[in-house]
Amino acid sequence: MAQHTDQEAALKIASGRKAFVEPLRLGERLKEIRLANQWTLEDVSQKTGLARSTLSKIENDQISPTFTAVQKLIGGLDIDLPQLLSPPRQQTRTMGRRDMTRRGEGQRHPTPTYEHELLSCELAQKRMIPFKTIVRARHFEEFSEWVRHDGEEFLMVLDGEILLYSEFYEPLRLIAGDSIYFDSDMGHALVSVSEEDATVLSVCTRRENT
Amino acid sequence: MAQHTDQEAALKIASGRKAFVEPLRLGERLKEIRLANQWTLEDVSQKTGLARSTLSKIENDQISPTFTAVQKLIGGLDIDLPQLLSPPRQQTRTMGRRDMTRRGEGQRHPTPTYEHELLSCELAQKRMIPFKTIVRARHFEEFSEWVRHDGEEFLMVLDGEILLYSEFYEPLRLIAGDSIYFDSDMGHALVSVSEEDATVLSVCTRRENT
DNA sequence: ATGTCGTGTTCACAATAGGAAACCAGGTTT
DNA sequence: AAACCTGGTTTCCTATTGTGAACACGACAT
Numbered sequence: 327m328a329q330h331t332d333q334e335a336a337l338k339i340a341s342g343r344k345a346f347v348e349p350l351r352l353g354e355r356l357k358e359i360r361l362a363n364q365w366t367l368e369d370v371s372q373k374t375g376l377a378r379s380t381l382s383k384i385e386n387d388q389i390s391p392t393f394t395a396v397q398k399l400i401g402g403l404d405i406d407l408p409q410l411l412s413p414p415r416q417q418t419r420t421m422g423r424r425d426m427t428r429r430g431e432g433q434r435h436p437t438p439t440y441e442h443e444l445l446s447c448e449l450a451q452k453r454m455i456p457f458k459t460i461v462r463a464r465h466f467e468e469f470s471e472w473v474r475h476d477g478e479e480f481l482m483v484l485d486g487e488i489l490l491y492s493e494f495y496e497p498l499r500l501i502a503g504d505s506i507y508f509d510s511d512m513g514h515a516l517v518s519v520s521e522e523d524a525t526v527l528s529v530c531t532r533r534e535n536t
Numbered sequence: 537m538a539q540h541t542d543q544e545a546a547l548k549i550a551s552g553r554k555a556f557v558e559p560l561r562l563g564e565r566l567k568e569i570r571l572a573n574q575w576t577l578e579d580v581s582q583k584t585g586l587a588r589s590t591l592s593k594i595e596n597d598q599i600s601p602t603f604t605a606v607q608k609l610i611g612g613l614d615i616d617l618p619q620l621l622s623p624p625r626q627q628t629r630t631m632g633r634r635d636m637t638r639r640g641e642g643q644r645h646p647t648p649t650y651e652h653e654l655l656s657c658e659l660a661q662k663r664m665i666p667f668k669t670i671v672r673a674r675h676f677e678e679f680s681e682w683v684r685h686d687g688e689e690f691l692m693v694l695d696g697e698i699l700l701y702s703e704f705y706e707p708l709r710l711i712a713g714d715s716i717y718f719d720s721d722m723g724h725a726l727v728s729v730s731e732e733d734a735t736v737l738s739v740c741t742r743r744e745n746t
Numbered sequence: 747a748t749g750t751c752g753t754g755t756t757c758a759c760a761a762t763a764g765g766a767a768a769c770c771a772g773g774t775t776t
Numbered sequence: 777a778a779a780c781c782t783g784g785t786t787t788c789c790t791a792t793t794g795t796g797a798a799c800a801c802g803a804c805a806t
Contacts, residue, residue, distance in 0.1 A: 352603065366783060377765045382785060389763050390604040392793075393562065422704040422722035429713025437574050446690065446717035453741045454664060455614075456690045456717065470574070480656065480666045480739055484694075494632040503639025507656035507666065512632035529690055529739045531663045577754060587795045592755060599793055602763075 353387040359405065360385075374402030425449035432458060439463035440516070455530045458484070461518040466491050472513025477531035479510035486524025491515045563597040569615065570595075584612030635659035642668060649673035650726070665740045668694070671728040676701050682723025687741035689720035696734025701725045 360370055367378045374381075375398055383389045391399070399405075425446040432443035441460040446452070463469065472493055481490075482505035490498045490506065493513035500506065508514065510530060518524040570580055577588045584591075585608050593599045601609070609615075635656040642653035651670040656662070673679065682703055691700075692715035700708045700716065703723035710716065718724065720740060728734040 367785095368783075378783090379766080379785080379787095380764050383763085386785085390602045392600045392602055392763065393606055394600040395764080396603055422702075422719050424702065424705065424716060424718035424722070426708060426710070426714065426716040429711070439574070445692075445715050449717055452717060453688050454690055454717075454739060456692075456715065456739070471572070474572070478663050480664055482655075482666075482737060492632070492634065495634065498636060500636070501639070504636065505655050505666065506634060506636040507659055507662060507664075508634035509632050512634075527692060527737065529664060529666070576752080578752080588754075589756080589796075590794050593793085596755085602793065605794080 351387075352391075353385045356381075356399070357385045359403065370403070374398045376402075423449060439468050453532055455532055457528055457530075459516075459526050459528060461486075461488055461516045461524045461526060463515070463517045464519075466497075466515060466517055468517070469515045473515055474513045475510050475530065477510055478507065479514075479528055479530045480507045481505060481526055481528045484525045484527055486518055486520035486522055488516050488524045488526065489519050491517070561597070562601075563595045566591075566609070567595045569613065580613065584608040586612075633659060649678050663742055665742055667738055667740075669726075669736050669738060671696075671698055671726045671734045671736060673725070673727045674729075676707075676725060676727060678727070679725045683725055684721050684723045685740065686721055687719075688717065689724075689738060689740045690717045691715060691736055691738045694735045694737055696728055696730035696732055698726050698734045698736065699729050701727070 360367075365373075367381050370376070370381055371378045376395060380389070380391075380395070384391050384395070425448045427445045427447075430443070432445045433447050435442040435444060439462055441462055443458045443460075445456040445458060466489075474493075483500045483502050485502055487499065487501045490500055491514065492498070492508065498506070499519070516524075516526065570577070575583075577591050580586070580591055581588045586605060590599075590601075590605070594601050594605070635658045637655045637657075640653070642655045643657045645652040645654060649672055651672055653668045653670075655666040655668060676699075684703075693710045693712050695712055697709065697711045700710055701724065702708070702718065708716070709729070726734075726736065
């Protein structure tokens with residue numbers, strides 16, 4: 327973790343959170359694709375409608391293309407985003423990473439209804455997202471709409487007692503030690519029903535990036 | 537002249553089924569995500585480092601964000617491209633399964649060193665495997681060899697105190713409330729060091745089907 | 747009322763991306 | 777040699793993005 331430029335560091339501080347800005351060699355990748363297909367800049371220009379010069383600058387990381395430009399690229403070259411962005415298939419498993427979080431030392435992230443504490447957030451590129459939550463909500467009405475996010479979620483009540491509302495089921499009462507696993511794209515919402523605000527531990531699957 | 541047009545048409549058909557650039561309501565989608573998480577423009581600004589005004593204009597499709605801007609978005613909000621771009625991703629899975637396990641009602645699975653209790657084991661085809669463990673081992677020597685399994689593991693100490701031995705690190709002392717995330721193909725082993733046997737909650741990723 | 751937060755939008759300007767043309771190789775042809 | 781191509785880079789200049797400040801609107805106080 328010593329490869330941070332000042333700008334990246336500043337960004338981290340400014341954003342207050344992780345901001346794991348991956349290198350994302352988009353230009354490099356584009357060039358790869360172009361050469362792999364033996365296309366010339368002019369060819370690509372024809373296909374995409376972008377100027378030769380623009381393409382050159384993108385490949386050399388001299389400019390950051392506009393999103394419309396990216397669309398023209400993926401449209402014109404008939405590729406898709408993942409293909410453009412996932413050249414670094416490095417992923418090299420088995421590197422033995424680890425990231426420990428002491429009690430209460432996670433990154434706190436308050437909302438009106440929940441108070442989240444993200445755990446192990448030093449580690450990017452992980453397949454699960456663990457976090458502890460203090461359930462501040464007391465009534466279902468406090469939620470403007472269902473909470474939902476792609477993937478699956480596992481949840482265990484650590485303290486207190488909650489009511490789990492979900493889109494397709496009756497509300498479920500859970501006390502400390504109880505746990506539940508569910509598809510998190512089904513709307514859901516938690517409220518505390520114990521005297522003190524309940525706390526739960528959740529683990530979500532991260533969305534697969536193809 | 538006509539030939540030129542034909543050529544272009546042929547090119548389109550050959551190279552791009554999606555010759556026309558789809559609308560791609562990126563702004564709309566961003567707003568969805570923002571509201572779904574009950575974030576304000578200012579919040580998102582903090583998280584991403586982009587100006588409030590910029591975000592507003594992006595949401596209202598008044599500008600096409602630069603790719604660096606998009607990166608800041610996905611980085612700051614901890615989402616990924618597909619999530620940002622695929623609003624119609626709904627109704628794919630959304631089957632809303634769930635599986636609840638009351639405290640102590642999981643499937644017990646004892647070993648000499650650990651006493652596992654599998655949670656939510658009614659549900660097949662899930663991406664995570666949650667289980668609670670009573671750590672009976674008291675000395676590292678009780679393990680004949682490293683525990684290791686493909687994927688990643690998240691672990692939180694529920695009661696007591698443990699020592700986490702791992703292949704590439706010094707032993708780590710964890711007490712109730714502490715948590716850790718690690719690549720589980722790295723050898724690991726737990727021993728209780730508190731008076732009573734410690735209990736931990738673990739969640740493992742299931743082996744990928746690739 | 748008036749004030750003052752907090753949220754989202756709209757200025758006006760600075761920063762930067764996109765495009766046309768000029769430029770610079772290195773090959774061919776003459 | 778010089779006169780071409782051809783593919784890639786660089787130089788302008790314009791169009792657009794990105795930003796801070798000002799603005800408008802409500803909510804909620806005083």
